Amino acid sequence: MPAEHIHTDPTIPAPTPEGEWLRISAAMTAEIAAISGCKDLVVTCAPGAGRGAPGVHIPSLAAIEIDAAILPEGTDPATVTGTAWGAWDYPALWGVLTHEGAHAAHTHWDSPTTMSSRAGRAAMLLEEARIEAAQTGRRPTDRRWLRASATTLILPAFLPDPDPDGEAEGGALPPVPAPPGSAPVPPAPTPAPPVPMTRAAAARAAALLLARADAGILGPTETAPVETVCEAILGAGDLAALRRIWQAATATADGDTATMLRLGEQWADLVGDDEEETDRVFAGTGTGTGPALDGVTPLGEAIAEALDAITADPHGHSLDGETLTAGTRPPTRVERTAAGTLARALRRAAVPERVPVTVTSPTPPGRLRMRGALAADAQRAAGALPTARPFTRTRHKKIPNPPLRLGIAVDVSGSMRTFAKPAASTAWITATAAAAVPGTHTQTVIFGRYVRALSHPGAAPQKVTVFEANDGTEVFTQAVDLLTASLGLDRPGGGIRLLVVLSDGKFLTTEKEQGEVRLRRLASSGCHLLWITPDETNSPIPPAPGITLDTPATTAAAIAHAALRALRPS
Numbered sequence: 001m002p003a004e005h006i007h008t009d010p011t012i013p014a015p016t017p018e019g020e021w022l023r024i025s026a027a028m029t030a031e032i033a034a035i036s037g038c039k040d041l042v043v044t045c046a047p048g049a050g051r052g053a054p055g056v057h058i059p060s061l062a063a064i065e066i067d068a069a070i071l072p073e074g075t076d077p078a079t080v081t082g083t084a085w086g087a088w089d090y091p092a093l094w095g096v097l098t099h100e101g102a103h104a105a106h107t108h109w110d111s112p113t114t115m116s117s118r119a120g121r122a123a124m125l126l127e128e129a130r131i132e133a134a135q136t137g138r139r140p141t142d143r144r145w146l147r148a149s150a151t152t153l154i155l156p157a158f159l160p161d162p163d164p165d166g167e168a169e170g171g172a173l174p175p176v177p178a179p180p181g182s183a184p185v186p187p188a189p190t191p192a193p194p195v196p197m198t199r200a201a202a203a204r205a206a207a208l209l210l211a212r213a214d215a216g217i218l219g220p221t222e223t224a225p226v227e228t229v230c231e232a233i234l235g236a237g238d239l240a241a242l243r244r245i246w247q248a249a250t251a252t253a254d255g256d257t258a259t260m261l262r263l264g265e266q267w268a269d270l271v272g273d274d275e276e277e278t279d280r281v282f283a284g285t286g287t288g289t290g291p292a293l294d295g296v297t298p299l300g301e302a303i304a305e306a307l308d309a310i311t312a313d314p315h316g317h318s319l320d321g322e323t324l325t326a327g328t329r330p331p332t333r334v335e336r337t338a339a340g341t342l343a344r345a346l347r348r349a350a351v352p353e354r355v356p357v358t359v360t361s362p363t364p365p366g367r368l369r370m371r372g373a374l375a376a377d378a379q380r381a382a383g384a385l386p387t388a389r390p391f392t393r394t395r396h397k398k399i400p401n402p403p404l405r406l407g408i409a410v411d412v413s414g415s416m417r418t419f420a421k422p423a424a425s426t427a428w429i430t431a432t433a434a435a436a437v438p439g440t441h442t443q444t445v446i447f448g449r450y451v452r453a454l455s456h457p458g459a460a461p462q463k464v465t466v467f468e469a470n471d472g473t474e475v476f477t478q479a480v481d482l483l484t485a486s487l488g489l490d491r492p493g494g495g496i497r498l499l500v501v502l503s504d505g506k507f508l509t510t511e512k513e514q515g516e517v518r519l520r521r522l523a524s525s526g527c528h529l530l531w532i533t534p535d536e537t538n539s540p541i542p543p544a545p546g547i548t549l550d551t552p553a554t555t556a557a558a559i560a561h562a563a564l565r566a567l568r569p570s
Contacts, residue, residue: 017046020077021068027082028097032064034084035142036101043097045082054152055096057103064100066093070152087145095149098142102135103127108255122271123264125204126249128153129211130260133250133453136216137465140327146217151307154208158193158201158303195300202233203242203271205299209306211246214478216452222309225302233299241270247451247478248485251443253458328463331432335425335464342433342560346404346440356394366391403439403495406430406563407483409476411503412448417469419502419534419555426556427454428464430563435460439495443486447479457486474507477514484518490525496566497527500559504538505531515541528566532558 017025028043040062050056050067057064070093071080080090087094107127136143195201205226213223220227231239245267252259331339360366362376372390379386408430410416410423427444434442441457448471455461480499484490489497499522507515523529523543531540532555533548540546549555 015044015046015048015065017044017049020080021046024077024080024082028066031082031084032097032101032104035098035139036105037138038062038101038104041101041104045093054149054156055100057100057107059104059107062104064097064104066096066100070096070149091145091148092152093149095145095147096152098135098145099132099149099153102131102142105138106131106134106254109257117261118268119261119264121264122267123249123260125207126211126246126260126263126267128208129215129217129246130250130252132212132217133215134254134456137453137456137461138328140465143217147310150212150218150310155193155303155307157204157208158195158300192296192300192304195297195303197233197297197299199234199272201299202230203267205303206230206234206239206242207246207267209303210243211250214243214247214450215250216450218306218310220450222313223306225305226299229299229302238270242267243478244481244485245270247482251445251453251456251482251486253456256458326466326468328465331428331464335429338556339429339432339436342429342556343436345560345564346433346437356396358392358394360389361391361393362386362389364391366393403437403441404434404563404566405487405489405495405497406434406440406442406500406559407487407489407498408442408444408500408559409479409483409502410444410446410454411474411476411501412446412467412469413471413474413504413506414469415504415506416502416534420467420469422555423502424454424464424466426559428461429556430559431455432460441487443483445479445482447475450475451479451482453482474503474511476501476503476507476511477518480515480518480522484522489522489527492526497522497525498530498563498566499527499544500530500532500562501540501544502532502555503540504533504535505540506538507541512541519544528562530559530562 025043025045028045029041032041032043033039041064042062043064043066045066045068047068049065051065053067054070055064055066068077071090075090080086080093084094132146136146195205209218209223209226210230212218213220227239234242245263249260249263252263360372369390369392372388376386376388376390379388408423408427410419410427412420423444423446430442430444434440435458442455443457444454446452446454446467448469452467454465454467483499487497489499499519505512519529519541520543529544531544531546533540533546536548538546538548547558549558
């Protein structure tokens with residue numbers, strides 16, 4: 001199977017870049033700080049780097065290695081600048097650098113040794129889409145580079161290990177230099193990888209392609225062939241269960257190793273234990289349920305078709321209704337003030353209340369109860385040890401209010417366009433305020449053709465992520481499932497739970513019916529519900545109570561009021 005993108009062994013020697021590769025590596029090192037937000041990373045780009053993968057991040061060395069074999073065959077290193085300005089000439093190379101920078105910024109495992117376990121390997125598979133979603137949440141323009149490197153990063157996951165006795169021993173062969181100034185060769189069609197028709201292979205394809213589509217990196221139409229084959233192999237029910245797992249992983253905060261391992265364990269339990277069988281098929285020694293290594297399977301053809309569609313449209317312009325963000329902006333003074341006001345209100349709501357509690361004791365101080373005193377005398381007269389507690393007094397005990405778990409789902413269909421700006425502002429305000437209050441977690445997602453997270457639990461965004469409302473369909477149930485899994489909205493205990501939906505409720509019949517099932521299930525578990533509509537003629541899905549906001553700018557205040565009312569119901 002392919003090499004991992006995260007290495008924890010710093011003893012493996014790295015190739016030393018020389019000549020033009022040293023210059024390119026230095027230029028990439030200067031650029032990686034802006035991509036990852038980490039100022040101590042060193043990038044090595046040279047033939048044979050990457051330790052068997054197109055790129056690798058080594059946390060213990062604060063290093064990133066990129067295999068120069070990513071460059072088109074015949075590329076002259078003298079024409080590669082290694083800077084952001086030159087990224088347009090070699091987008092796949094820059095995409096791999098961006099992907100590894102995303103690992104450096106967002107992959108924070110507490111114990112790297114746990115990654116060798118069954119659950120750890122599944123968690124690392126889920127991590128691929130999670131870090132790209134987090135990266136585009138910080139830097140939406142990086143989506144273009146991540147798309148451009150999709151074939152480079154994803155295809156090796158479905159290829160067998162290279163023959164150690166072959167020509168490429170010790171690393172990839174360096175590209176053959178072309179005459180200076182020559183243009184890169186256009187990419188050839190992706191060959192269909194010989195992927196076995198097993199549950200493990202289908203689950204891997206779902207995690208690397210379908211999860212990226214749900215995260216907004218790829219488009220649902222691009223990955224539709226893969227989804228069709230995966231559903232045929234896994235079954236609709238199991239594929240839906242895997243989708244809930246990868247959506248929950250995408251919404252998991254950086255450094256939450258326990259949650260990722262829990263999701264990895266669920267993934268491994270659901271997929272089964274046929275990974276060893278898949279390895280035997282790759283080696284040409286197993287029987288499996290599909291052809292051996294030299295055969296082309298429907299799953300391999302679907303993967304190649306999806307990768308070709310992505311390569312042909314690196315910007316994703318041809319996809320209708322991408323539920324995409326439109327960039328970031330600094331928060332305004334009004335938004336900063338609103339976040340501070342909400343944070344203070346949440347802190348006040350979390351201040352422990354003094355509740356009177358009556359306690360009893362066998363000795364003073366306290367008021368003497370005659371019944372208890374007589375019972376104690378009778379016990380002593382009978383020669384028994386007195387157990388009566390005749391003295392009572394009232395004490396005031398501090399009982400802290402439970403923390404808040406707030407999920408916000410924003411409809412981004414065309415009819416909700418007027419709410420796009422205030423909803424983006426609300427997402428930043430609530431996430432910033434929640435990050436300042438211990439125990440409070442909030443997440444905002446937008447849903448249209450698919451679901452995309454605007455903020456993640458526990459993270460205080462530095463900038464406001466803005467988005468467009470141009471989608472023609474709504475996957476409301478997927479948005480509810482993501483927030484439920486991420487915040488535990490269906491789990492009583494441990495906090496007050498509130499789900500807020502901003503939508504006109506104009507969904508397909510199936511979405512309405514399934515949405516009502518989910519909302520009633522949440523309500524029965526004790527989760528508070530609030531539905532905000534832009535017009536009085538709109539009807540929320542029951543049992544959610546609805547309010548109408550004629551002025552979208554009051555959205556943040558309405559949600560803050562609902563959250564505080566849930567914390568202080570009296």
